[in-house]
Amino acid sequence: MxxxxxxxxxxxxxxxxxxxxxxxxxxxxxxxxxxxxxxxxxxxxxxxxxxxxxxxxxxxxxxxxxxxxxxxxxxxxxxxxxxxxxxxxGGSGALNAMVLASSNGYPSHPGKYGVYDYVIPYIVNSSGLDFTFSSQSMDHGTVSSNLSTVLNTSSTDSVELFEADSSKLSGVGVGGTVVYQWGDGQTIITIQFFLNTMFTHSFTVGAKGPAASKLKIVITKNSPVVSGYTYLDPVITITPA
The missing domain is CATH 3.30.310.50 (Alpha-D-phosphohexomutase, C-terminal domain)
Incomplete structure (x- = not known):
């Protein structure tokens, strides 16, 4: 404090x-x-x-x-x-019931008391195969939810991949690694992230394995916003290279 x-x-x-x-x-x-x-x-x-x-x-x-x-x-x-x-x-209780102009177009954000930093990536998987959750490792904070299977789709609509939160009343932010496996069973997608206020943040996605060169990974909306708490809501789009 x-x-x-x-x-x-x-x-x-x-x-x-x-x-x-x-x-x-x-x-x-x-x-x-x-x-x-x-x-x-x-x-x-x-x-x-x-x-x-x-x-x-x-x-x-x-x-x-x-x-x-x-x-x-x-x-x-x-x-x-x-x-x-x-x-x-205004009666929202926090921020989680609000539609915020600064929230990168998504309808709501969590607002848990004492939890200051949130990383909530979205994904559009048009790679040709599904992804399945493999593992996670947190340096700071916790992953409160994750998508177990990311279905391949022809739609451009994104889905929430996971939510990572800083620990309650923590001043060190939220950071870690989440790994998904591509449908070939050998290629992995590694997501590494860190957020501690809007001035200290990183979010990267990389592919490793036999099909890595066949995948094109694009990250957009990769800047945090402050709406009471700090949020990073990047969108990952994966298509054939």
Missing amino acids: NQLTDTLKFPHVSETQRANLKNYLEQNNANGFEGNSGIVKGNCLEFEFDFNPKSDVLEINPKIYPENLAKLSPEIRNKAAFRLISNIM
Whole structure:
């Protein structure tokens, strides 16, 4: 956790929106959001707040930011924090029910409390054969879900390949290796990734084996976005070379 000072101003805040924020904070063991002013303290944050009932303006002055936001530049950090709090007050509970313009076109993102970094690749497999999950090895964080079989398709629609999350309240990000085997039983596809805020990230895909030279691998949308938490949603397209 890092001590910082920024002031976030939220205009036209209703009683319902304040109640949504209060409920979210209490559900995540952060207490003190009572009345029109005070200090909220939780496991990974602390902020002062002041609500003006005449103008309906809520001011939040963070004193301690979670590790993932504290590492960002002030401009990006303020935008990320403002959007996260706005989403919570809007009744989303976090970000996972929101359609975000910055989410690379995908309809939702997870928003697990204290989990700051997410790598969620998508894949279009038009290689001619199916892929099957082989193994995974994590340096930081966990793989919370993965697709066991990636079917060959003529469609250009992508499917979610896996979701990798940083550990709760971790400041070291998420990183590891996931391996799939091509349908010939000998060629493997290795995916290596790392994400720790939008300024430190990598995502690579490589093929090794008899058919490696016959596969063309293209990665698009390979830049993270910050929407409260940090997300990397690359799209892997595999076709015959």
